[in-house]
Amino acid sequence: MGKILVIGAGGQLGQCLKTVANRRGIDEISFPAEQEANILNEEGLNILLQHEKPKYVINCAAYTAVDKAEDEVDLAKAVNEIGAGNLAEACKNSNATLIHVSTDFVFEGNEVKLLKEDDIANPINVYGVTKLAGEKLVESILPEHFIVRTSWLYSEYGNNFTKTMLKLGAERDELNIIADQIGTPTYAIDLANAIFDIIALESNAFGIYHYSNEGITSWYDFAKAIFDISKTDVKVNPIPGSAYPTKAIRPAFSVMDKSKIKNTFNITIPYWRDSLVECVNAINRN
Incomplete structure (x- = not known):
């Protein structure tokens, strides 16, 4: 398999990769x-990769605060675009393959259809724009890349929707949750497993791939499932996105077609609700 280096190890996906690597x-x-693996420090990255000599580099480092990105445009661009380019250059210099994690937010999400890898990306917020720019930079610099787009990531680590709902559900009797944004939650442990599956095959089927859990849901139904599985007694009201305006516009429908990743790497993808049960159990154990 060769040596693997994880950039952005402290984040949610980085911690899931650590857990899965142990398993x-x-x-x-x-x-x-x-501080050792700052993707804004080109020289530092080159030194790190020359020293570690990885065969694969997994990039989990990203600016993911979707609403804040509307104000912090330069910072989002630095991390999501320039940082991704810096890492691709460092990989090129040390003959490493890059696995770069991206997002469903590169799509406009204004049609009800499964999104394929070669569909036109037309992001509608700064986060999506900077992530798409990062993808393009990686593609232009380093042929040996896998770009894995994912969606609605959650786990027992970091800050995410599942953990926020469990916290709010314990504090409140009633919650209003958006019901007209449709997508697929993805358990970051499942994504970590899929990334290691790709690496284990030592494949050179480079390019863009979509990975989320199976199935389709709304934020409202996702929240309902979290409370149902955790046996949390809270009233959940469905509301339209227009009733809860956010700084950044979200895609209304961003369900990705996963056929390519399943067929290319023979990956089996769990159904979102089954994975949610696993995650809630893990949170309870912690």
Whole structure:
């Protein structure tokens, strides 16, 4: 399999990769601290990769505060675009393959259809614009790349919708949740497994792939499922997105077609609700 280096190791997906690597007995893997692996520091990245000599680099570092990005445009661009380019350059210099994690938010999401990898990307917020620019930079610099777009990521680590709902559900009797944004929640542990599956095959089927859990839901139904599984007694009211205006516009429908990743790498993808049960159990254990 070769040595693996994880950039952005402290984040949600980085922590899930660490957990899954332990479970799978992957020991040729390193998770450098952020100061050692700052994607805005080109020289530092080159030194790190020359020293570690990884065969694969997984980039989990991203600016993901979707609403804040509307104000912090330069910072979002620096991390999501320039940082991705810096890492692609460093991988090129040390002959490493890059696995770069991207998002369903590169799409406008204004039609009810499954989104394929080659569909036209037309992001409607700063976060999506900067993530798409990062993808394009990676593609232009480094042929040996896998770009994995994912959606609605959650886990027992970091800050995410599932953990927020569990916290709010314990504090309140009633919650209003948006019901007209449709997508697929993705358990970051499942995504981590899929990334290691791709690496294990040592494939050179480079390019863009879509990965989320199976199924389709709304934020409202996702919240209902969280409360149902965790046996939390809270009233959930469906509301339209227009009743809860946010700084950044979200895609109304961003369900991705996963046929390509399943067929290319023979990956089995769990149904979103089954994975949610696993995650809620893990949170309860912690």
